[in-house]
Amino acid sequence: MNKMPAADLSAFQAELVAIAKATNDTLDALLPLAPGPEGRVLEAMRYSALDGGKRLRPFLACASADLFGVPRARSLRAAAAVEMVHCYSLIHDDLPAMDDDDLRRGRPTVHKKYDEATAILAGDALLTEAFAVLADPATHPDGEIRAKLVAELARASGAAGMVGGQMIDLMAATLTLDDAGLKRLQNLKTGCIIAVACRMGAVLAGAPAATVDLLGNYGMDMGLAFQIADDVLDVESTAAETGKATGKDAAAGKATFVSRLGLEGAKKLAHQLAEQANNQLNSFGNKAVLLQQAAMFAVTRRN
Amino acid sequence: MNKMPAADLSAFQAELVAIAKATNDTLDALLPLAPGPEGRVLEAMRYSALDGGKRLRPFLACASADLFGVPRARSLRAAAAVEMVHCYSLIHDDLPAMDDDDLRRGRPTVHKKYDEATAILAGDALLTEAFAVLADPATHPDGEIRAKLVAELARASGAAGMVGGQMIDLMAATLTLDDAGLKRLQNLKTGCIIAVACRMGAVLAGAPAATVDLLGNYGMDMGLAFQIADDVLDVESTAAETGKATGKDAAAGKATFVSRLGLEGAKKLAHQLAEQANNQLNSFGNKAVLLQQAAMFAVTRRN
Numbered sequence: 001m002n003k004m005p006a007a008d009l010s011a012f013q014a015e016l017v018a019i020a021k022a023t024n025d026t027l028d029a030l031l032p033l034a035p036g037p038e039g040r041v042l043e044a045m046r047y048s049a050l051d052g053g054k055r056l057r058p059f060l061a062c063a064s065a066d067l068f069g070v071p072r073a074r075s076l077r078a079a080a081a082v083e084m085v086h087c088y089s090l091i092h093d094d095l096p097a098m099d100d101d102d103l104r105r106g107r108p109t110v111h112k113k114y115d116e117a118t119a120i121l122a123g124d125a126l127l128t129e130a131f132a133v134l135a136d137p138a139t140h141p142d143g144e145i146r147a148k149l150v151a152e153l154a155r156a157s158g159a160a161g162m163v164g165g166q167m168i169d170l171m172a173a174t175l176t177l178d179d180a181g182l183k184r185l186q187n188l189k190t191g192c193i194i195a196v197a198c199r200m201g202a203v204l205a206g207a208p209a210a211t212v213d214l215l216g217n218y219g220m221d222m223g224l225a226f227q228i229a230d231d232v233l234d235v236e237s238t239a240a241e242t243g244k245a246t247g248k249d250a251a252a253g254k255a256t257f258v259s260r261l262g263l264e265g266a267k268k269l270a271h272q273l274a275e276q277a278n279n280q281l282n283s284f285g286n287k288a289v290l291l292q293q294a295a296m297f298a299v300t301r302r303n
Numbered sequence: 304m305n306k307m308p309a310a311d312l313s314a315f316q317a318e319l320v321a322i323a324k325a326t327n328d329t330l331d332a333l334l335p336l337a338p339g340p341e342g343r344v345l346e347a348m349r350y351s352a353l354d355g356g357k358r359l360r361p362f363l364a365c366a367s368a369d370l371f372g373v374p375r376a377r378s379l380r381a382a383a384a385v386e387m388v389h390c391y392s393l394i395h396d397d398l399p400a401m402d403d404d405d406l407r408r409g410r411p412t413v414h415k416k417y418d419e420a421t422a423i424l425a426g427d428a429l430l431t432e433a434f435a436v437l438a439d440p441a442t443h444p445d446g447e448i449r450a451k452l453v454a455e456l457a458r459a460s461g462a463a464g465m466v467g468g469q470m471i472d473l474m475a476a477t478l479t480l481d482d483a484g485l486k487r488l489q490n491l492k493t494g495c496i497i498a499v500a501c502r503m504g505a506v507l508a509g510a511p512a513a514t515v516d517l518l519g520n521y522g523m524d525m526g527l528a529f530q531i532a533d534d535v536l537d538v539e540s541t542a543a544e545t546g547k548a549t550g551k552d553a554a555a556g557k558a559t560f561v562s563r564l565g566l567e568g569a570k571k572l573a574h575q576l577a578e579q580a581n582n583q584l585n586s587f588g589n590k591a592v593l594l595q596q597a598a599m600f601a602v603t604r605r606n
Contacts, residue, residue, distance in 0.1 A: 097420045117398075128457050158432050
C-alpha cells in the first residue's frame with residue numbers, strides 16, 4: 001500500500017495516540033478487578049480490553065463527537081463501549097470452534113491464556129458491560145440519547161450486523177461470494193461497528209438523523225477501505241509485521257478482495273472508497289480533517 | 304417436594320400458561336427469519352428462544368408490571384428481553400467448553416442441533432437483541448425508563464451478576480464452598496436474572512427505587528427457593544420427569560443445597576425462602592396473589 005503520494009497524517013497520528021491512551025484509562029476504570037473466584041472473568045476481560053491495539057473505533061467515536069463539541073468525558077465512554085464490543089468479538093472469533101487462533105497482536109489469545117470457558121464468559125461480559133456503560137447517566141444526562149446509543153450499538157452488533165457477518169464468514173469457504181457478496185460480508189462483519197462508532201459521536205450531540213447517517217456512511221466506506229487494505233497487507237506483509245497469521249483466508253479457500261480483484265484492483269478500490277468516505281464530510285469543512293486523515297491512514301498504513 | 308399442604312395455585316397456573324403463550328408470540332415477532340446465509344444464526348436463535356419452557360421470568364416481569372397497571376404491550380417486551388438473556392445463557396452454558404450438555408428440555412442443545420460456532424453466535428446475538436428490544440421506543444415512550452431497563456438487565460447479566468455466577472460455577476468443583484458461598488453462587492448465577500425480571504416490572508411503571516428493590520428482594524428469595532427446589536428435584540426425580548440429566552452436580556463433586564443441608568434441610572430452607580419472598584409483597588395486599596402463588600409453585604413443583 002506504499003504507492004500513495006505521501007500525505008501529512010501527523011495530526012491524525014498524534015490524536016490517535018492520545019485517544020488510545022485516554023481509552024485505555026477509561027477501560028481500566030470501567031473494568032475494575034473483583035475479589036472472589038469470579039475475578040477470573042474480569043482478569044480475562046482486562047487482558048483483552050487493555051491489550052492496546054490501534055483503538056481506531058474509539059478514535060472515530062471521539063473525533064466524530066468532536067465535530068459537535070461533545071465533551072470527551074462523554075465520548076470516551078461511548079468509545080469504550082464500542083471497543084468492548086470489538087474486543088468481545090475478537091475473543092469469540094478466536095475460539096477453537098470459530099477461527100481457532102492462538103495469537104492476537106503477538107500475544108496468546110484469551111482462550112489460550114485462560115481457557116475456553118473463561119474466554120466465552122469474558123466475551124459475554126464485555127458485550128454486556130458495553131450496554132451498561134452506555135445506559136449509565138455518566139455517558140449522557142438525557143435518557144433518550146442513552147437509549148439511542150444502546151439501540152445503535154445493538155443493531156450494529158447483532159444478527160443484522162456484526163454477528164450476521166461472522167455467520168456468513170464462517171460459511172464463506174462453502175459459499176461462492178461474488179464482489180457484492182464479499183462487500184456485504186465485510187460491511188456486516190467489520191463495517192457496521194466502525195460505522196456505529198462514527199454515528200454515536202453524532203448521536204451524543206443530538207444531531208439530526210441525516211447527519212448521523214452522513215457520519216455512518218463515512219464510517220462504512222472507510223471501514224471497507226480499511227478491510228480491503230487488510231487483505232492487501234495480508235498478501236504483501238509477513239506475520240512479524242502485522243502481529244497475526246497471514247494468508248489465512250486464502251488458505252481457507254475464502255474469497256478476499258485481492259483474490260477477486262487482484263492486488264492492484266484491490267488497492268485502487270480501497271483508495272476510491274477512502275475518497276468517497278471523505279467526500280461525505282465536505283459539509284464539515286476543516287473541522288473534519290482528522291477524520292479525513294483517518295481514511296487516508298486506513299489505506300496507507302503498513303500494519 | 305410433595306409434603307406441602309396443598310395450596311390452590313390454579314390462578315397462577317392459568318396466568319403462567321397465558322403469559323408463556325404471549326411471550327412466545329412476542330419472541331416470534333421479534334426474531335424474524337432473515338434471508339441470506341446469516342439466516343442460519345436466526346434459525347438457531349429461534350430454535351432456542353421458541354423452545355417453550357415454563358417462561359417463569361416472563362411471568363415475573365409481567366405479573367410485577369401488572370401490580371402497577373403497566374400495559375402488557377410494554378411488559379411483554381421486557382419479558383421477551385429477559386427471556387432472550389436466559390436463552391443465551393443456556394446456549395453458552397451447554398457448550399462443550401462449559402457444561403457440555405447434549406440435551407435441553409428433551410431436545411438436542413443448540414450446538415448439537417447446529418454446531419458450536421453457530422451456538423456461540425446465536426447466544427451472542429440473543430444477548431445483543433435483548434438490549435435492542437429494551438432500547439426501542441416501543442418498549443416505553445420515556446427514554447429514561449428505557450435506559451434504566453438496559454442498565455438493570457446489563458448489571459444482572461454481567462460479570463457482577465449471571466456471568467460472574469457462571470464463572471464461580473465452573474470453578475466450583477475445585478472450590479470449597481460453604482453455605483454462604485453456595486448461596487452467593489446461586490444468587491449470582493440464577494437469582495440476579497429472576498430478580499431483575501421482577502425489578503423491570505416496577506421500573507416500567509416508574510416506581511420509586513425502594514419499590515423496585517422490594518420486588519427485587521422478592522425475586523432473589525424466590526429464585527433461591529426455586530434453585531434449592533431444583534437440587535431437591537435433582538435427587539428425587541428421574542431424567543424423564545425433569546427433561547434433563549439428573550445428579551450431575553453431585554457427580555461433578557460440586558456442592559449442592561442437598562449435599563450441604565440434607566434433603567429435609569434443603570426442603571425446609573426452600574419453604575422458608577418462599578415465605579420470606581412473599582412477605583416482601585405484603586404492602587401490595589391481594590394484588591400480589593399471583594406472585595405469591597409463584598413462590599409457592601417454585602417449591603412445590605414436580606419438574
